[in-house]
Amino acid sequence: MTDTDTTAVGGASAAPPDPGEAVICRGLEYSFGHGKRGSARTKAVDGVDLTVHTGEVFGLLGPNGAGKTTMIRAITTLLPVPAGMAQVFGNDVARRRMEVRRMLGYVPQQLSADGGLTGRENVELFARVFDVPRGERGPRVAQALAAVDLTEAADRLAGTYSGGMVRRLELAQALVSAPRLLVLDEPTIGLDPIARTSVWECIDAVRQATGMTVLVTTHYMDEADQYCDRVGLMDRGKIRALGTAEQLKVQVSEQNPQLEHPTLDDVFRHFAGRDLGRGQESEGGFSDVRRTRRTASRVG
Numbered sequence: 001m002t003d004t005d006t007t008a009v010g011g012a013s014a015a016p017p018d019p020g021e022a023v024i025c026r027g028l029e030y031s032f033g034h035g036k037r038g039s040a041r042t043k044a045v046d047g048v049d050l051t052v053h054t055g056e057v058f059g060l061l062g063p064n065g066a067g068k069t070t071m072i073r074a075i076t077t078l079l080p081v082p083a084g085m086a087q088v089f090g091n092d093v094a095r096r097r098m099e100v101r102r103m104l105g106y107v108p109q110q111l112s113a114d115g116g117l118t119g120r121e122n123v124e125l126f127a128r129v130f131d132v133p134r135g136e137r138g139p140r141v142a143q144a145l146a147a148v149d150l151t152e153a154a155d156r157l158a159g160t161y162s163g164g165m166v167r168r169l170e171l172a173q174a175l176v177s178a179p180r181l182l183v184l185d186e187p188t189i190g191l192d193p194i195a196r197t198s199v200w201e202c203i204d205a206v207r208q209a210t211g212m213t214v215l216v217t218t219h220y221m222d223e224a225d226q227y228c229d230r231v232g233l234m235d236r237g238k239i240r241a242l243g244t245a246e247q248l249k250v251q252v253s254e255q256n257p258q259l260e261h262p263t264l265d266d267v268f269r270h271f272a273g274r275d276l277g278r279g280q281e282s283e284g285g286f287s288d289v290r291r292t293r294r295t296a297s298r299v300g
């Protein structure tokens, strides 16, 4: 079985790496805790095979604690890869960390904007950190802010932004280095439906304008259904199902004739054998984003 099948479970594949793919993981594992002297050992990622095609929006879905963030952190070189392998555009994440980092834009679950700086200053900071050439910084910062519809608010302190604006600012921060792969960890957690839509519309517009690949984690099935080209349903460290939302729904309805029009929630229940937890929804502001993100990263 390869991960291009509509369903897949963990286990290293013999398929050779393909530099034309955006992300390839084979038998990827990561455990927390050393397991010595009876201390707890958590296998957060348990032998995952995954391919993200160049130019697609791929959604990694699953409840709190499924292993999504750990996967993302391994792919973005923020965690070592003790077993298996991961590549970004043909570059092994363990051996070519700097090359991989240069291709990435990453919006972590934790707040990455500084409320004491203006929106523009925040994006400028990222442009400097990611080595955007000095002469290009001004236009690139302006372009990134425009892409997320923050031009008018650019010179206000980020601490005065609404929750949705903060997420869009963080998107601009990740976009300013013109990454080939944009990685977003729960970009819409804690937002109301209108703010969630505006974040997705920005992601969609940028993807269409640049052709960049997007890897996003979420536990909002409706968003994944609407905006992701393909999804991987993750639970307890493994990918339980993989394919387009439509393929997975058809598969579930064929196996459960009583479910005429299954949703992605039904798909998750079918493959994971349990329900998916729900997130909080409130538009909030800068401090709410900070609190929600902290809570989100603590739960699990």
Ligand SMILES: Nc1ncnc2c1ncn2[C@@H]1O[C@H](COP(=O)(O)OP(=O)(O)OP(=O)(O)O)[C@@H](O)[C@H]1O
Residues within 6 Å of the ligand: 032, 033, 042, 043, 044, 062, 063, 064, 065, 066, 067, 068, 069, 070, 071, 109, 186, 296, 297, 299, 300
């Ligand atoms: N720093 C850590 N130390 C120990 N265990 C951890 C650590 N980070 C995550 N874990 C555990 O690893 C497993 C996977 O966590 P992970 O954060 O990757 O899941 P997730 O799907 O991203 O969930 P969430 O959406 O809540 O972040 C969970 O059981 C979690 O408790």
